[in-house]
Amino acid sequence: MKYETVIGLEVHVELATESKIFCSCSAKFGAEQNDHVCPACCGMPGMLPIVNKRVVDLGMTAGMMLNCDINRTTTFDKKSYYYPDLPGSYQTTQWFAPICVNGKVKINTSKGEKFVRIKQIHMEEDAGKLVHDDWTDTSLVDYNRTSVPLIEIVSQPDLSSAEEVLAYLERLRDLLRFAKVSDCRFEQGSMRCDVNLSIRPEGSDKLGVRTEMKNMNSLSAIERAIDYEVARHIDALENHTEELVQETRRWDDVKGKSYSMRTKETAGDYRYFPDPNVMPVVIDDEWFDSIRASLPEFPEVKKAKYTEELGLSEYDADQLTQSRAYCDCFEAALAESGMAKESANWIISDCAKALNRRQETADMLKINGKALGQLIKLVSEDKVGRANAKKILDAMFEEDIDPLAYAEKNGFIVSNDTGAIEAIVKAVVEADPKSVADFKGGKEKALMALFGKCMKELKGNCNPQVLREILIDQINKA
Amino acid sequence: MTKEILLRLESENQLALDDTQRDEIIAFMDAQGVEFAKLDAIDTENTERMVHVMPILTVVREDVMIKNFTRDELQAGAPETMDGYWQVPRLVE
Numbered sequence: 001m002k003y004e005t006v007i008g009l010e011v012h013v014e015l016a017t018e019s020k021i022f023c024s025c026s027a028k029f030g031a032e033q034n035d036h037v038c039p040a041c042c043g044m045p046g047m048l049p050i051v052n053k054r055v056v057d058l059g060m061t062a063g064m065m066l067n068c069d070i071n072r073t074t075t076f077d078k079k080s081y082y083y084p085d086l087p088g089s090y091q092t093t094q095w096f097a098p099i100c101v102n103g104k105v106k107i108n109t110s111k112g113e114k115f116v117r118i119k120q121i122h123m124e125e126d127a128g129k130l131v132h133d134d135w136t137d138t139s140l141v142d143y144n145r146t147s148v149p150l151i152e153i154v155s156q157p158d159l160s161s162a163e164e165v166l167a168y169l170e171r172l173r174d175l176l177r178f179a180k181v182s183d184c185r186f187e188q189g190s191m192r193c194d195v196n197l198s199i200r201p202e203g204s205d206k207l208g209v210r211t212e213m214k215n216m217n218s219l220s221a222i223e224r225a226i227d228y229e230v231a232r233h234i235d236a237l238e239n240h241t242e243e244l245v246q247e248t249r250r251w252d253d254v255k256g257k258s259y260s261m262r263t264k265e266t267a268g269d270y271r272y273f274p275d276p277n278v279m280p281v282v283i284d285d286e287w288f289d290s291i292r293a294s295l296p297e298f299p300e301v302k303k304a305k306y307t308e309e310l311g312l313s314e315y316d317a318d319q320l321t322q323s324r325a326y327c328d329c330f331e332a333a334l335a336e337s338g339m340a341k342e343s344a345n346w347i348i349s350d351c352a353k354a355l356n357r358r359q360e361t362a363d364m365l366k367i368n369g370k371a372l373g374q375l376i377k378l379v380s381e382d383k384v385g386r387a388n389a390k391k392i393l394d395a396m397f398e399e400d401i402d403p404l405a406y407a408e409k410n411g412f413i414v415s416n417d418t419g420a421i422e423a424i425v426k427a428v429v430e431a432d433p434k435s436v437a438d439f440k441g442g443k444e445k446a447l448m449a450l451f452g453k454c455m456k457e458l459k460g461n462c463n464p465q466v467l468r469e470i471l472i473d474q475i476n477k478a
Numbered sequence: 479m480t481k482e483i484l485l486r487l488e489s490e491n492q493l494a495l496d497d498t499q500r501d502e503i504i505a506f507m508d509a510q511g512v513e514f515a516k517l518d519a520i521d522t523e524n525t526e527r528m529v530h531v532m533p534i535l536t537v538v539r540e541d542v543m544i545k546n547f548t549r550d551e552l553q554a555g556a557p558e559t560m561d562g563y564w565q566v567p568r569l570v571e
Binding site for chain 1: 490491527528529530531534535536537538539540541542543544545546547549552553558560561562563564565566567568569
């Protein structure tokens, strides 16, 4: 019998805020245990949560990027869950009136385009972290992550393969990064997903037994886990190797197997009820419109503009639109320099290399785009040599500098004093008669060797074309 | 309420009830169930859900990080801590 796979995803995305959702503690990743905590996020009695406006801003932004309807009155609810990583024994989340509903996302796979429907996006707080200590046979609790703001993006069960799941997750990641909703870093847990999967005979409209794999945080692991679960379900149905039950499973990527964790809870088990400590949030027209106005162009819109209006290649446009930071920098550099191709090249080549050396990602590009445009102009006007321009770019990664002032201060301005250039070139030619003889004998490489020596003596501050002409003239005279 | 459900709640909440207490709770919850059945019978199809007893909205704050407490202050009343963690009885899923 042929089967089809039915997959729905619940994707948790950590929002790019400075502080937590209901208190002013830092929301940053990587601090010492329990350094980012206060009585509110530790669940101490008598503390009242106060909603972080930025969380609502980003929730709306995500919804608009994913074509959702925004609930203009949105409310928070308590989800009962007894575990010490939730200090209040409940999670504050949204059940009855989530901020966004009814969205859709277009994905591209080898089978073509497809829309995946978004059921809802809700705002909620993250849980803390538990470390199980074998030595003392106790559990250790770190509440730094407690109350860090999340959105959970719940899809309809519209996905039918690992390929579609990966395409959907990559699309979500690209859109949310582009809108600066989140850095969506799987490796740091700022994007993770629960995979709900079942199989059914091809053509059937009845859903099979659903299992859920929680907290998947790597695209490759998700792909392997889906392939494994599909095979396990089919084996259970065809060979009766086990009885499929609705349950939550844990994926062990090292062993390449999933294991039962617990029977799946239903909504009733969580005893959702309106949180009396958080009043409804009403989004008025002014607030709604300000978020709508702040949305970026979609990456594909920018790509079309870059290729059709600015004449960039598909490759260059693809490279730039992988990151909002790249696009912002490119557009500022272009506005200053008027040179699209040069601006693109500096970002996708030189800036990318500099980011790589600093072990940073494209989204972390923070140099001043206008200053980059000024640097590009200095190079194109032969005021600064390319080698020295790269040194100026490195300095721009450290601080916000004026490229011209920096070039003047560090002696990077190209010399127009042909007399001084001739004197240096003449000295280099006289000191290396072998290279001169080699060049005259037809060895082109010898010219490059002499050229390099001259440029080194000139500290890079010479127009290459001018230097080449003077060098050939001096060789001919030698 | 059934004895099975009550036993499960006992387990989840780490309670130890005797049979007399269980019978009392089951009788009490059954009586509540009768009252709730009356409420369930009311047609609320077109009734707006009450979110809060007072018709007030939330206030929001700006996204500014402020550190108001140290870890030591917060853990001063903790029964057990270890290396900056709260220490609790071991939990295994």
